[in-house]
Amino acid sequence: MTRIEKATAGLSPVEVLKKYWGYDAFRPLQQEIIESILAGRDTLGLLPTGGGKSITFQVPALMMPGLTLVVTPLISLMKDQVDNLNDRGIRAVYFYSGMSRSHLRLGLDRARLGVAKIAYTSPERLRSKTFVDELRSMKVSLIVVDEAHCISQWGYDFRPSYLKIAELRRHFPDAPTLALTASATPRVVTDIMERLEMKEPRLLARSFHRDNLSYIVRYTDNKDTHLLKVLHNTAGTAIVYVRSRRRTRQIAEMLRAAGISADYYHAGLAPEDKNAKQAEWKEDRCRVIVATNAFGMGIDKPDVRVVVHYDLPPSLEEYYQEAGRAGRDGVKSFAVMLVGRADKGLLTRRIGEAFPPIETIKNVYEMMGNFLDVAVGEGYGRVYEFNFNLFCNRFGFKPTIAHNALMLLTRAGYIEFVEETTTRSRLMIVVTKRELYDLPLDPVTDTVFQCILRSYTGLFADYVYINESLIVNRTGLTEQQVYDSLLYLGRLHAVSYIPRKTTPYIVFTTSREEPRYVQMPRAVYDDQRANMEQRIRAMQEFAFTTSCRSQVLLGYFGEKDTAPCGSCDNCRNKRPAAVADTKSLADHILTLAAMPGGRTLDFIALATGANTDILIETVRQMADDGTVKLYGTLVVK
Numbered sequence: 001m002t003r004i005e006k007a008t009a010g011l012s013p014v015e016v017l018k019k020y021w022g023y024d025a026f027r028p029l030q031q032e033i034i035e036s037i038l039a040g041r042d043t044l045g046l047l048p049t050g051g052g053k054s055i056t057f058q059v060p061a062l063m064m065p066g067l068t069l070v071v072t073p074l075i076s077l078m079k080d081q082v083d084n085l086n087d088r089g090i091r092a093v094y095f096y097s098g099m100s101r102s103h104l105r106l107g108l109d110r111a112r113l114g115v116a117k118i119a120y121t122s123p124e125r126l127r128s129k130t131f132v133d134e135l136r137s138m139k140v141s142l143i144v145v146d147e148a149h150c151i152s153q154w155g156y157d158f159r160p161s162y163l164k165i166a167e168l169r170r171h172f173p174d175a176p177t178l179a180l181t182a183s184a185t186p187r188v189v190t191d192i193m194e195r196l197e198m199k200e201p202r203l204l205a206r207s208f209h210r211d212n213l214s215y216i217v218r219y220t221d222n223k224d225t226h227l228l229k230v231l232h233n234t235a236g237t238a239i240v241y242v243r244s245r246r247r248t249r250q251i252a253e254m255l256r257a258a259g260i261s262a263d264y265y266h267a268g269l270a271p272e273d274k275n276a277k278q279a280e281w282k283e284d285r286c287r288v289i290v291a292t293n294a295f296g297m298g299i300d301k302p303d304v305r306v307v308v309h310y311d312l313p314p315s316l317e318e319y320y321q322e323a324g325r326a327g328r329d330g331v332k333s334f335a336v337m338l339v340g341r342a343d344k345g346l347l348t349r350r351i352g353e354a355f356p357p358i359e360t361i362k363n364v365y366e367m368m369g370n371f372l373d374v375a376v377g378e379g380y381g382r383v384y385e386f387n388f389n390l391f392c393n394r395f396g397f398k399p400t401i402a403h404n405a406l407m408l409l410t411r412a413g414y415i416e417f418v419e420e421t422t423t424r425s426r427l428m429i430v431v432t433k434r435e436l437y438d439l440p441l442d443p444v445t446d447t448v449f450q451c452i453l454r455s456y457t458g459l460f461a462d463y464v465y466i467n468e469s470l471i472v473n474r475t476g477l478t479e480q481q482v483y484d485s486l487l488y489l490g491r492l493h494a495v496s497y498i499p500r501k502t503t504p505y506i507v508f509t510t511s512r513e514e515p516r517y518v519q520m521p522r523a524v525y526d527d528q529r530a531n532m533e534q535r536i537r538a539m540q541e542f543a544f545t546t547s548c549r550s551q552v553l554l555g556y557f558g559e560k561d562t563a564p565c566g567s568c569d570n571c572r573n574k575r576p577a578a579v580a581d582t583k584s585l586a587d588h589i590l591t592l593a594a595m596p597g598g599r600t601l602d603f604i605a606l607a608t609g610a611n612t613d614i615l616i617e618t619v620r621q622m623a624d625d626g627t628v629k630l631y632g633t634l635v636v637k
Contacts (some may be wrong), residue, residue: 032204033056043179045180046204057178058085067139068118071122071143073122073150086413149183149383153528159410163195163621182320205385210324214569215569217569238307248291249292255290263286301328304327311343312539338507347536351533355404384506384508388403408524412524424491427467430494445488445489447477449489468500488575551564566570590627
């Protein structure tokens, strides 16, 4: 019995939650999922964004003997979760394509010896027979499939590597399977259960309805101006989602120029930059984060008051997940979408970009092989660093087309395209302790080296992850001084220093083929293109409908015959005097005006759903009565 198994013996799930996470109670549906797993049932948990999916398998993992194996496609998220678990005294490891052999070996040893209770793996790893054979030597008590919609060809992010999970299950017939997703249509739910070969599965699902979240669409061709208006007229932290990395920086700069605290975030940033930006935003030192869809997974900030979609996402599944990051604390919040006249056509054009012509895909495959210097018939099982930008520039490919061609080749089983895996800096001391005293170190390098020796353990035995920013903070030196000192120590052969780098990888899952033999199966190309067309139409319907937006969204996810929400922009237009609850409009105005600094008329209109003319007249009457004061567009108590 491991240390954690002894510590949790005899405890109930809520006691384990309290002991390791400090919470007194579970969120809705978490305990039901945990109890289903502990009873040995195959379970599909449908939890909306912010529902706390990770707790549903981390708690039973500590209570069950052996190892819990978690399959997830989100490499950055698995790293974050492993770090968070280790910080709580729960040993966890992760595996993904492209990681060093020594790191892989160390993780497997920890899992096999029972040191680690939870092991995260990317689905691509399951294609390796050697890796699966290593898992078979372990006692796996629970298999978790995160982002389970990826196993369904009808899902918005189908990944063929997920199909290997069913084969993995057969090696552990007594281990229940927990599949988790935040968004799935009824068709996808059925497909998940079938693809995972679940036995008498139990479906536990929360409604997709969010009664504290108002869906608002604003039609404008001047999105910057309207974005500023939304942010000026709402309070609290905000997320602005865009579809391009370049635009994250541009819009953040525009917001800062307008006096709004803002920063930007995308997948291409260094881990230290990501962590710093997340911390600034989560701790309310930055109000607005402008981001691609790389931001938000695993980030649980409950008091986000507004999520703005500057660009339309390509599916309602993605929209629901991103919009759902607002108002997780149950307080009134807004999901605002800015729609221009060109947006409907832009969505349609994305289909052609996502599914380039077959000949283009074959050409990308051929040029990729040439770029990596892999001969026809060679490459099987090999991992290659892949400079994507250089590849596109050298062969004249449009990055969007090349990226999607590589993704289709991945789905067809020819390669694995692992996007921008960031490896943390690593260091190992390669001299003896006695030899340390004879090193010719200048004062700056000596300061850096002494800081490393004080800050990290195990440096003489194996590579240890280091953080240059931490060394900078502890020594007061500049980043360049720290970096130069580490390189100098490497030249002295005192340490082996592997700096952080961010690079994509290509893994050849078959030997390189001649282009004429490269085929796109119907399930990968034709069927997926048809699925995307359906999702685009559903997104367009939501954006341009005159019906209740919540009803449209819920209907897409299989919840029929729901009542109008009364709080989206379309419902408000039909019921101009509607308010969010049974209080009178005057009571709502009074409550909002009592907030520090008062509130603008636009904010009050957004929060109450009141018609502007009726709102102004009510405020004037309240001002005449002396209940509130009106300063231009500002209302204060």
